[in-house]
Amino acid sequence: MSLKSLGAKVFAKQIQRKIKQWSSNPEDTQMKVFQQIIAKGKYTSFGKNHNFPRIKTYREFADNVPIRDYEELKPYVERMLAGEESVLWPGRPLYYAKTSGTTSGVKYIPITKDSMPTHIEAARNAILCYIAETGNASFVDGKMIFLQGSPEMQDKKGVKLGRLSGIVAHYVPAYLQKNRLPSWETNCIEDWETKVDAIIEETRNENMTVISGIPSWVQMYFERLQKKTGKKVGELFPNFDLFIYGGVNFEPYRAKFENLIGRKVDSIELFPASEGFFAFQDNQDEKGMLLQLNSGIFYEFVKADEFFDADSARLTIGEVQIGVNYVMIVSTTAGLWAYNIGDTIQFTSLMPYRVVVSGRIKHYISAFGEHVIAKEVEEAMQQAILETGTRISEFTVAPQINPEGDELPYHEWFVEFEKEPQDMEQFISILDKAMQKQNSYYFDLIEGKILQPLKIRKVPQEKFQHYMKSEGKLGGQNKLPRLSNDRKIADKLQKLIKTD
CATH class of the missing domain: 3.30.300 (GMP Synthetase; Chain A, domain 3)
Known part of the structure; x- marks a missing residue:
């Protein structure tokens, strides 16, 4: 066992204990987050417009701050893009994560000095929980690939702008830099098909142990890899034993992945978004992902079948039930307030709180009143x-x-x-x-x-x-x-x- 893998095991146990501390006190943890973000939010234009200096309780917050989607928050974001400070969060953002919306066109989601570490820590902790649970840390000595957007940035009035996955690429820990693939130059290729071909050339002869990305695009990489080499992915990478994914449900792809790989590999599901890193799979045997209650995100939930009603109830973490379809609303250290991220979730466990993503509130079929999700x-x-x-x-x-x-x-x-x-x-x-x-x-x-x-x-x-x-x-x-x-x-x- 290498020193790196031994160190990873020790660190993993420490992090696992910390996670158990806050996850076993969910309501207290969330109330602390609420108080912290309100305390900072009162110094912003948004906070002053919504009576933050007078808000002491969650109910007062709900009375003063309506639920908004990006289109409704856009006037505040445009002021920030123009260079104004302390609009949604004190000071100016570190980044804007550029993402495509289904109704709003391009969206610019702020990422701040306070929110950026939560993205990195949650991704790290997902891997550490896996190590603590399974005892498998050997993969830290091999090569790891993260299929992601270009890390190149643009400038918006002195604030860097890019895709979230590209922004995160700048925060790979120093001890993993030598393990990371593809190269910076390949990662900067904008055309996806050209990029995948370049990634294949860089990885086909390496000791790949971890592969990460959205399943549909990793599948494309695997298919082209197999076509190029004539070998199953698992034969080409005999030490590949961990697949990390997010964005979509992996289950419909699982059978094809196992065929492409030639065997089963462990997997970790993530629930990241530009608005925050919300959850990750903390247990290989449990359905659902651990909701990140201690990551600068305060959560509210509205029943999906009541969401468009004028008097729909806003619930906090202590009021939710297993198996109900909820729209997830977040207030964050990036200055998003009662923000509808568009995703619907269901709880699979309440101790600790684990969720599955059930869909998008705007992606459903109800042409005849069936409301299929x-x-x-x-x-x-x-x-x-x-x-x-x-x-x-x-x-x-x-x-x-x-x-x-x-x-x-x-x-x-x-x-x-x-x-x-x-x-x-x-x-x-x-x-x-x-x-x-x-x-x-x-x-x-x-x-x-x-x-x-x-x-x-x-x-x-x-x-x-x-x-x-x-x-x-x-x-x-x-x-x-x-x-x-x-x-x-x-x-x-x-x-x-x-x-x-």
Whole structure:
């Protein structure tokens, strides 16, 4: 055992004990965070506009600070972009994380001197919790790859601007610098396909032990690696034993990953975003990720099915329940106040508080009142995959409201198969029954002959990649929406399919 791996084990146990201290006192931990951010927020323009100097309790905060999304917070951000200080948080941000919004176009999320360390510590602690639990620290001696955006920065009135993954690249600890791949030059390549090819050349002969990134883009790297070398990823990298991912549910990709690798590897799920690093998987045997209650983020939750009601209740951590779909609202040391990040979550445990990401509040299907969410389609797909031995590369779902002829409407699943089911009708039946079991509204619509069972449209290989490229969203942190309430994605995919 190397000194580095031994040191990692000792440090991991220390961090694990600290995490248990705050996670076993969730409400007190959150109240301390609340008091700390209010104390600083009262010196800002936002705080003065929302009576922060007089706020003593959470309820007073909720009465004075309405829930906002980026579009509603944008006037404050624009003042910051123009160079004004102490608008949302004292002083000026360290960075703006540039990200694409579904309704707001480009978003500029502030990252401050107070919030930046929480991103780094949470990522570090995810790995340390894995080491403390499993005792496996040998991977720290090998090479690690993080598929991410370019670390190059622009300037906005003296504040650096870049993608979150590129910003984080500047904070890789010194003791990991020699282990990190790809090179700085390769990481700066903007074209994703060119970048992946360069990464392959840099990594194919290295002792890769950790690989990290959004599953769909790591999958692309694995596929091209296998095509280039003629070997399974696990054969090429015999010491590769840890996959770290975030952004999307890994389960629909798991079977294909295991086929590409040639064996199973451990994995750690993360829940990072430009607005904050919210959760990470702290236990290999537990479903869900540990919510970061001690990271400068104060959480509120609103039931998703009540979110658009005028009198929807705002709940704190002590008021949530397991299995309910909540919109997650955050107030942070970056100056986001009662901010709707757009994600929906469900709690899988309340001691400690663990969550799964169930979807996006704006990404759902409810063309007929069924309100299907991402978690439901992902779990249905996973069940069909497991029961039929199928492997998929990607999928998305959309409603077909106006089918041809006298057909009933239906949900159309666009699926790129890596290994098709032997019996497609059986696969569809399993998928549809799993959807009916999870969603009572969908069940009623099928039973009432309002909808017919779902249909699958097979998508040829790489057509999803072609779609993302046509949208300027190939690679990096971009993710394909799992489902949509309209036909925008579906119609573009259909055109790509017809040109095949």
